[in-house]
Each structure stands twice: as structure tokens, then as C-alpha cells.
Amino acid sequence: MSKSKKVDFESCRYDYEFERAILARGGELENGKGSHIKVHGPLGMAVIARRTHEIPKQIRAKIVKSLIAIGLVFVAVVWIGL
Numbered sequence: 651m652s653k654s655k656k657v658d659f660e661s662c663r664y665d666y667e668f669e670r671a672i673l674a675r676g677g678e679l680e681n682g683k684g685s686h687i688k689v690h691g692p693l694g695m696a697v698i699a700r701r702t703h704e705i706p707k708q709i710r711a712k713i714v715k716s717l718i719a720i721g722l723v724f725v726a727v728v729w730i731g732l
Contacts, residue, residue: 691720
């Protein structure tokens with residue numbers, strides 16, 4: 651039995667974990683300039699820097715925000731009218 655791959659962006663701590671999650675969600679990766687990668691999604695493209703150490707929480711949040719903008723992360727909003 652094979653191990654399930656991580657798809658949850660919130661639990662990604664390193665760039666290679668983000669890359670695996672992006673590919674699992676149907677995104678495409680392309681080498682960019684220097685230490686950057688281009689991520690292509692259904693709604694556009696984002697550029698993400700590669701890092702050799704753990705990505706700080708604030709930068710992880712910005713990466714997830716970029717992935718939401720290009721359509722790789724779906725956000726469910728529930729409205730409860732009272």
C-alpha cells in the first residue's frame with residue numbers, strides 16, 4: 651500500500667512540500683529566474699521563491715494567498731443569515 655501524499659497547503663513547511671501539493675492539485679511547475687519557480691494554475695500564474703530552510707509562517711500565508719488567486723486552493727465561505 652502506498653503512502654498518501656500531502657495535499658493540505660496549511661501543513662506544508664518546506665518548498666518541496668508545496669511543490670508536491672501543487673502537483674497533486676493539478677498545478678504545473680516551471681523553472682523561473684534564479685531560485686524561483688513559476689506555478690501555473692487554471693486562473694493564472696504565480697512566482698514562488700525556493701528556500702533551503704523552513705518557510706516562516708507569514709511567507710507560507712502569502713504563498714497560500716497566491717495559490718488561491720490562481721485557482722489551486724478552493725475556499726468555502728458559509729453565510730448564515732439570522
